[in-house]
Amino acid sequence: MSLFIDVKVAPVVASDRVLAAKLTEVCPVDIYAQNEDGTLRVVEPNLDECVLCRLCIDAAPAGTVTVRKLYDGGAAL
Ligand code: SF4
Numbered sequence: 102m103s104l105f106i107d108v109k110v111a112p113v114v115a116s117d118r119v120l121a122a123k124l125t126e127v128c129p130v131d132i133y134a135q136n137e138d139g140t141l142r143v144v145e146p147n148l149d150e151c152v153l154c155r156l157c158i159d160a161a162p163a164g165t166v167t168v169r170k171l172y173d174g175g176a177a178l
Contacts, residue, residue: 103148105172108132108157111165115141120161127156153178 114120118139125133125141130150134142151168155178158166168178 103145103171105170106148106151107167107169107171107175108143108148108151109167109169110141110143110161114161114165117141123160124157124166127160129154129156133157 121135121139121141125135130147132144132147132151134144136142170176
């Protein structure tokens with residue numbers, strides 16, 4: 102379980118193979134990966150490596166990816 106970062110991805114994005122591939126590509130610390138069927142998986146052990154770069158947020162439709170700093174009162178990026 103992550104101590105510092107929580108990432109939420111809307112099901113409509115997680116099930117979209119093109120967006121899943123995009124998120125997997127942009128995250129510099131491999132927080133996203135694709136399952137065998139192309140759907141998105143959040144790699145929980147990597148969550149605390151998040152560098153708060155916002156690349157995943159910018160790569161997906163507005164409001165579908167949320168990155169929250171659990172150590173900062175749960176503030177979203
Ligand atoms: S903010 Fe950057 S490091 Fe954090 S999950 Fe998104 S792409 Fe990865």
